[in-house]
Amino acid sequence: MLALTGTVLAVQANFYRVMLDHAFRLELLDELGQNTSQIIDELLCTRRARLKKIGQQICVGDRVTIEEPDWHGKRGAISEVAARRNLLDRPTVANVDRILLVFALAEPSLDPHQLSRFLVKAESTQVEVLLCLNKRDLVSDELWQTWRDRLKSWGYPPVAISTYTHEGINELAQHLQTGVTVVAGLSGVGKSSLINLLIPNLQVRVGEVSQRLGHGRHTTRHVELFALPAGGYLADTPGFMQPNLTVIPQELADCFPEAKQRLSAGDVCHFNNCLHRRDEPNCLVRGDWERYEHYLAYLEEAIAYQQKLKNTATADSSLKVKDASDGKQQEPRLLKKRYRRESRRSEHQNLDEELD
Numbered sequence: 001m002l003a004l005t006g007t008v009l010a011v012q013a014n015f016y017r018v019m020l021d022h023a024f025r026l027e028l029l030d031e032l033g034q035n036t037s038q039i040i041d042e043l044l045c046t047r048r049a050r051l052k053k054i055g056q057q058i059c060v061g062d063r064v065t066i067e068e069p070d071w072h073g074k075r076g077a078i079s080e081v082a083a084r085r086n087l088l089d090r091p092t093v094a095n096v097d098r099i100l101l102v103f104a105l106a107e108p109s110l111d112p113h114q115l116s117r118f119l120v121k122a123e124s125t126q127v128e129v130l131l132c133l134n135k136r137d138l139v140s141d142e143l144w145q146t147w148r149d150r151l152k153s154w155g156y157p158p159v160a161i162s163t164y165t166h167e168g169i170n171e172l173a174q175h176l177q178t179g180v181t182v183v184a185g186l187s188g189v190g191k192s193s194l195i196n197l198l199i200p201n202l203q204v205r206v207g208e209v210s211q212r213l214g215h216g217r218h219t220t221r222h223v224e225l226f227a228l229p230a231g232g233y234l235a236d237t238p239g240f241m242q243p244n245l246t247v248i249p250q251e252l253a254d255c256f257p258e259a260k261q262r263l264s265a266g267d268v269c270h271f272n273n274c275l276h277r278r279d280e281p282n283c284l285v286r287g288d289w290e291r292y293e294h295y296l297a298y299l300e301e302a303i304a305y306q307q308k309l310k311n312t313a314t315a316d317s318s319l320k321v322k323d324a325s326d327g328k329q330q331e332p333r334l335l336k337k338r339y340r341r342e343s344r345r346s347e348h349q350n351l352d353e354e355l356d
């Protein structure tokens with residue numbers, strides 16, 4: 001039998017809703033003995049025990065193979081998960097083709113620092129970024145054109161839309177007809193309104209602010225892919241993209257199209273570990289581009305983040321040493337004093353080692 005393949009749209013407890021690549025026509029006899037047919041394009045699936053055993057997770061966006069379809073019950077079992085091209089987190093979506101970043105031109109007014117941060121965060125996933133500016137109806141032609149030119153110079157020619165006048169919606173839709181698009185952006189910019197226009201029979205609630213946890217962070221509500229009428233899938237992910245940057249310092253320049261462009265002709269900075277700071281000798285990236293200041297600020301953040309990771313790693317390894325009181329694991333010398341006081345057994349161990 002031909003293997004069935006599909007895309008995971010949603011994960012609910014131990015069930016996976018899978019959209020089939022090829023719909024199946026089910027022939028039925030109705031109560032009057034007439035032939036009718038039903039098209040089945042989705043199956044509710046479980047995961048084969050073998051996959052569970054090897055710890056294979058199944059995420060929204062995963063490409064899967066299905067066995068034992070039960071067409072009447074619209075059920076099946078996932079037997080295989082294809083290797084992922086990428087995996088975004090918070091919330092988890094696999095095989096993402098682009099991030100559609102939605103900002104508003106007004107209400108709330110467009111903050112260049114906030115936008116820049118979202119752009120860098122989106123770039124750090126290495127997925128294509130498409131920028132869309134909503135609420136075009138609220139601003140003058142002049143203001144829109146100023147933003148358009150400014151963002152072009154950042155490397156992001158924006159698509160202007162208005163979910164009120166429908167300006168730009170068709171143009172935007174054309175960019176989304178293939179693959180998986182993840183919609184990201186702050187609350188209030190018009191993401192739900194946009195999704196309702198793109199997928200008319202869905203009707204997501206507009207004006208709904210995603211729930212907040214006690215610490216003012218958005219909850220990661222469950223994520224689901226929706227099929228677009230002209231092809232492609234859309235995911236609305238309120239929890240996506242926390243503002244903190246987790247890029248490593250050496251890769252930060254790759255998150256700025258302006259910086260990448262300066263290195264694109266095969267040219268390199270004088271030092272191959274150049275971080276493109278102001279005082280670096282013969283640096284090609286340093287220059288009078290608008291977001292160079294942002295780059296420098298985020299660089300310090302990235303360095304601080306890397307340092308924090310290193311500290312956490314050290315703390316972790318000291319924990320491991322503590323647990324290894326059976327003496328099988330070699331402990332770093334620095335930790336010995338503390339270790340020795342903890343148990344007599346480890347004391348002996350340490351003495352033995354010191355005799356070596």
Ligand SMILES: Nc1nc2c(ncn2[C@@H]2O[C@H](COP(=O)(O)OP(=O)(O)O)[C@@H](O)[C@H]2O)c(=O)[nH]1
Nearest residue numbers: 135162163164187188189190191192193206207
């Ligand atoms: N003026 C204007 N308001 C809009 C537009 N799109 C959405 N809004 C309004 O902006 C608010 C937030 O919209 P919503 O779709 O819930 O944004 P979300 O939080 O990003 O999902 C609502 O009051 C919408 O009516 C637009 O194109 N123009």
Ligand SMILES: [Mg+2]
Nearest residue numbers: 191192207208
């Ligand atoms: Mg919304």
Ligand SMILES: [Zn+2]
Nearest residue numbers: 269274276283
């Ligand atoms: Zn440099």
